[in-house]
Structures are given as C-alpha cells and as structure tokens.
C-alpha cells in the first residue's frame with residue numbers, strides 16, 4: 001500500500017491526479033530551520049523526516065511512504081508565513097516584478113530504503129500595486145501560506161510566468177514523484 005505522509009489537501013489532489021490508490025497519514029515534525037541551513041537541505045531534510053515519521057506508523061514489508069516539503073526562497077532566504085498585512089506587503093514588494101524560487105523536497109521510503117530529491121521552480125511575479133496586495137490579503141488566502149501566496153488560488157494573479165514544474169509549486173512535483181515511485185518498482189501506469 002502507498003501512503004502519503006501529508007494532510008495537505010493540495011498534495012492529496014496532486015497525487016490523485018496520477019490515478020494512484022493511496023492512504024493519508026498525519027505526521028508532525030519539527031519544521032524549524034537550522035542555523036545557516038540551505039533551503040535545498042532544509043526541504044529535503046523535512047521531507048525525509050516526514051517520510052520517516054510516516055513509516056513509524058506503517059511497517060509492513062510492502063508499504064511505501066511518500067512525503068514532501070515546500071518552501072519559497074527569495075535571494076537565498078527561506079520565506080515563512082506572513083503574520084500580518086505589513087509583513088505580507090513588505091514581502092510582496094520584494095517579490096514584485098522579479099523571480100523567486102519554490103523548492104520542494106520529496107522523499108519515498110519502504111522498509112529497506114529511503115530516496116529523496118529536491119525540485120526547484122523559478123516563479124516570476126508581475127509588478128504589484130498597493131491595491132492588489134491589499135485586496136489579496138483580504139481574501140484570507142495568503143495568511144497560512146509560506147511565501148504568502150498560493151499559485152493554485154487567486155495568487156495565480158501575481159504569477160506572470162514560471163520556469164519549471166507547476167505541480168512542484170503547488171507542493172508535489174509529479175514527474176519526479178512518478179520517477180521515485182518507479183525506482184521502488186511501484187507501477188505508475
């Protein structure tokens with residue numbers, strides 16, 4: 001049986017898109033960033049920690065546990081969730097009219113092994129004006145989101161173009177996830 005160690009509805013929807021049967025596990029890991037930790041190291045470490053925590057709950061020889069972690073990176077810095085409008089506005093002003101990266105770490109584990117990788121997508125914001133930043137904040141969408149937007153929602157109105165995987169930005173890069181599953185001999189088709 002395949003398990004997704006994530007309660008994120010976005011990840012569930014993305015994995016459903018592949019037409020695979022799976023069950024969801026709820027896992028909790030410490031998400032604090034280590035001092036001087038690179039974003040790529042951070043998302044891979046957390047994805048592996050989530051997969052490991054998930055596997056603690058499921059240990060039959062045939063079980064596979066998939067986990068992921070997504071973060072937004074601006075000028076090399078990991079961007080968290082904005083706590084108020086002032087923080088969000090400050091962040092979006094820095095992101096306005098230029099590129100940032102969205103990194104997702106994915107990890108897949110069975111009883112014998114764990115494999116993981118990091119996928120990066122370049123996201124370009126259009127130049128933002130005060131009125132749209134204000135309006136977006138009041139939709140309630142940015143509040144619980146790392147980087148302060150969701151490309152799968154009205155945050156798409158900020159995104160002029162992306163280079164790389166779209167599903168990676170939403171939280172689960174599907175090509176790379178399918179590749180990992182194949183490496184574990186899990187049938188995709």
Ligand SMILES: Cc1cn([C@H]2C[C@H](O)[C@@H](COP(=O)(O)OP(=O)(O)OP(=O)(O)O)O2)c(=O)[nH]c1=O
Pocket residue numbers: 005006007008010011027068069070071072081102144145146147149150151152155169170171
């Ligand atoms: C850039 C971007 C970020 N996000 C945000 C929402 C989350 O804050 C962040 C991903 O957080 P995660 O910690 O990776 O996932 P999660 O906490 O939602 O779920 P779980 O740990 O159970 O797997 O990505 C989007 O939803 N859409 C986007 O386009």
